[in-house]
Amino acid sequence: MSVNKVILVGNVGTDPKVRYFDKGSAIATFRMATTERGYTLQNGTEVPERTEWHNVVFWGKNAEIVEKYVHKGDKMYVEGKLRTRNFDDANGIQRSVTEIAVDTFEMMPRSQQSSMGTSAPLPEDTTADNLP
Secondary structure (H helix, E strand, O other), X not given: OOOOOEEEXXXXXXXXXXXXXXXXXXXXXXXXXXXXXXXXXXXXXXXXXXXXXXXEEEEHHHHHHHHHHOOOOOEEEEEEEEEEEEEEOOOOOEEEEEEEEEEEXXXXXXXXXXXXXXXXOXXXXXXXXXXX
């Protein structure tokens, strides 16, 4: 058995680039950034913040939704598969690119975007009987 699944929560780095094909199907692509916070080791060594950039690809109806609602700076949750494809560049040199072929995604509300990375303590009594 094997599994090819990628889950990212990060920031949209560029406005989506959308292309339509002859039969009306769409493809949307953009770069997405995920950042690991920096920290200090017990011996005092500082490990800096690290940002990774990911190429994400949306197809069909998902691409059309992305075109309308996703913008640079938005925070998103995406799930998909890791794909690598080869192509020849303008000089005829063979290149490869690794992308996330997105299956499902969720756009994070503005209120969650500002509070990502922080957590508020839950009330002590959160049983179903005591919820509003």
